[in-house]
Amino acid sequence: EYTQAANAAELQVPGEAVARALHTLVGGSRIAKIQPIADITAPAEALVNHAQRENAINTNQRRLLQRAAQWLEAFLAGEPDSAQATLALVDEFNIALSSALSERPETDNAERNSLLALSGLILDGRQFLRSWRAQTGVPAQYDTLVAELRSIADAASGVPEVEPLVEAMLALYRCSAEIGLHYHSYNALLQAHLDLENMLDRIAAGQQPEAVSTTEHMRELVTQDEALIQRLADSNRDETEEQSDAEQDALDEEIVAIFLEESQDLIEEVEASVVKWLSDQKELSYLESLLRPLHTIKGGARMAGLEEVGNLCHEFESLLESASNQDVKINAGFFKKISNYLADL
Incomplete structure (x- = not known):
């Protein structure tokens, strides 16, 4: 209406x-x-x-x-x-x-100026996320951003709507630092920064902020990412800190074996989506179905020390995201690259 x-x-x-x-x-x-x-x-x-x-x-x-x-x-x-x-x-x-x-x-109100100073962090956060997506590693500003978000969480301890949102942001940032910033986490964190901006604005205007669904969405993503991290970390839980070279080699082999076992179904999922897409090239929904398993494989490969596999998945993922953003054309050349990435994987 x-x-x-x-x-x-x-x-x-x-x-x-x-x-x-x-x-x-x-x-x-x-x-x-x-x-x-x-x-x-x-x-x-x-x-x-x-x-x-x-x-x-x-x-x-x-x-x-x-x-x-x-x-x-x-x-x-x-x-x-x-x-x-x-x-x-x-x-x-x-x-x-x-x-x-x-x-x-701008306004001369001292309280609003203080909150807008925090809002400057939110704007920096959005730029930080875009920079992170453009590179393979965690940006140098990561520790600073997390520390400032922690300051906001501490300051918002008496505001029940703000604190859970920031805590969920911090948890998702920590997971992303370990296994990489995948597409769904990027979108969720981007929305979370906007939600936090809105909450700070409402507080500055003397209004009560409202709870947002982004908080629960981020918690779900954290649960998924932590499950992957935990599976890979379990193999090292009972090992002593001081290990011989032979023991370390055995542990490395075990981690790789776990990765290979966990990634088999994901690779088959990627292969099935690519095959279907090649037979129906006008259907763009396969972009979304490929991004999640590729990111999970990438994170697991890097934790297992298989950098070549991780880098290959990152390049594959970047190509798909470029197609989603209309930065590259989806044509015969694009599908040839997709096929080559799948063959290499």
């Missing part, structure tokens, strides 16, 4: 009904594990919350909300856009949010 009314009343700020509807869609889609809806509605909810706080919305922001409504109608009608188009719309929302948050006016 809002997007239809907005055509007649230009630049009308969304009301509480819109915010509640989006909040329900975000939570419900994540519980039902309908990730495309969550990916679209989460940044849309953040954009609506920002517009309500500022009591203003621009033409581009309104246009994005209209496109989100059209996307949702098509998805629920059984006519979803391609994965590529969905990811492009998510990126547009994130860019619009970053732009809106960076243009907020």
